[in-house]
Amino acid sequence: MTSTHRTTPGARAWIEALASDFVELAGYAAWPAGYAGPLDWPGYAEQLERASERSGQTESVVCGQATVGGVPAVLIAFDFRFLGGSVGQQTGERIERAFSVARRARQPVVSLIATGGSRMQEGMRSLRQLTRLARECQLTRAAGVPHVAVLGNPTTGGLWAALGAGADVVLALADAEVGFAGRRVRSPADVDHPAFTSEDHWASGQVDQVVTESELPSVLSRWLDLLRPADQHALPEPADVPRALGRTELPPDGWTAVRWARDPDRPRAPAYLDDYFQTRVALSGDRVGGVDPGMWCGIGRRDGRAIAYAAQTGTANTPAGFRTAARLIQLADRFTLPVLTLVDTPGADNSGAAERAGLGPALAELFGAVAGARVPITTLVIGEGGSGGALALAHPDRTWITPDGYFSVIAPEASAAILKRGPDQVAATADQLRLRPQDLVELGVVRGISRG
Known part of the structure; x- marks a missing residue:
């Protein structure tokens, strides 16, 4: 060089x-x-x-x-x-x-x-x-x-x-x-x-x-x-919930919810960010040698307000992605910016490389950043909400979902495998998991369903 x-x-x-x-x-x-x-x-x-x-x-x-x-x-x-x-x-x-x-x-x-x-x-x-x-x-x-x-x-x-x-x-x-x-x-x-x-x-x-x-x-x-310095003692109003860009009808059963969330033509995070913000700039990387292209982070302006965002793009996120999201939330907390998180992942990367790169500590860092944030965090599940990799980015009290999203303890295929069920039982397992948007509202897991 x-x-x-x-x-x-x-x-x-x-x-x-x-x-x-x-x-x-x-x-x-x-x-x-x-x-x-x-x-x-x-x-x-x-x-x-x-x-x-x-x-x-x-x-x-x-x-x-x-x-x-x-x-x-x-x-x-x-x-x-x-x-x-x-x-x-x-x-x-x-x-x-x-x-x-x-x-x-x-x-x-x-x-x-x-x-x-x-x-x-x-x-x-x-x-x-x-x-x-x-x-x-x-x-x-x-x-x-x-x-x-x-x-x-x-x-x-x-x-x-x-x-x-x-x-x-x-x-x-x-x-x-x-x-x-x-x-x-x-x-x-x-x-x-x-x-x-x-x-x-x-x-x-x-x-x-x-x-x-x-x-x-x-x-x-x-x-x-x-990044104009704000009054550290006056917390901002929460970011408003983005409108749904995909389907408006609700899925009739659990497996349909999963199929809709996995539809390759479903709107993804880039479309949601473009629709939500008038302008935005991107943060990149976890500062310790890693970048995850499946986690988009940055700050945008919407209706005159600066709002920080962390958005999953539908892939299995790596430790670098979770650390980058934690960094974004911590930065927003310092500068009193509301946060928007978009959940869309089948789950965390479960490879040996991810484990060696510190998947557990990276998830712990993100869980801690969300739990400890003073500023309000607004979460919208826009696709797959798979297990802890999705939950880490979701606020426990301010989470919504789109009609073509689902949220589950784990993907139905993995759940069936854990329960020693065959492939023919995956769809039934999806129903039992009650992972549809309307199920999640009834269970109190999400606050509501975003509409277009």
Whole structure:
């Protein structure tokens, strides 16, 4: 992997391309003349002077307040021309102050990152800035103030881990070099490994979106608009129940309900999301190396309100899918957003690979996220509701179902197998399970049936 994408522009150019009315935070201490750093590093003073002349900046970051797409925000912009965007003690002080200003003003933080990592000339004083910045990310998250990171080219070293990966939403420029290990410290065999690209980080669930420079202004504006900090003490009204898009009649028996839910022509989650939201953006991945294309998560706008969503698309979900849904619900809880979940799965992936990937803990995480959420969750079963893989995404008190959906302790075929019944008993078993929409209403499992 040799990136063909040019190095991210200087901090001021980056800010001008994305924001208006930028006002830099003032009052920073200047480097004293001839400053050689905490290690008294030979030549460091001259390096700082040359870096300042090259970049026009006094440090590797520029921090200030601006307007991005109509949303007031605090910007932290790295300048790679200043010693490779490396982080020293003064860099950490500037970033810490920016986060503090964002929390007081309740304005989202946008980190525009282009860095090679820690500054060697400041040794452990530099490295310790990582824990300093990680603390700021956590304090800001606890305050319910969003943090969106944009990974430029390159984003390597500890800053990827402490600042970039610590954001609520991670965007990356196309073809950017991203990784904990920079090019000069990788093994020769891995210098050009594709794992160190923004695209590979998206494919492995570590980045939410990969965008071009021309796409970034509109994408970033949409995210900030949807993540405007809300009053943490005032819970939102629940998301309204989506209208049914498929059949309107109710199934006459259990096996018919199952067949209707498995109909390949039945409307699926993408159709429901398109019908429900005027606009939406997607979160991708579980942040620990996994992506499940059968679990769609993100935030959309409906009738002026931002609503988070997690939607199953009819496949057997993997641990990565359940972890991504849990991440989405936890994010919505922090930012006081109502949640919509769409249930449609035959059940959790029951393969050996899924078991080794932590299926049980992933389901536990999602069950816990739903059970512990302060914000209201609205659930609609739009197809198959198979066992725990479906139940994990369903709110216990606010679940509805469409006429062409079913909800069951397990699929009728598996239930018959557990009961040592033959294939000829599957349909009868479906009836006994009372899995039809009208049965579920009578049993008190769902609150009602959504109509078109």
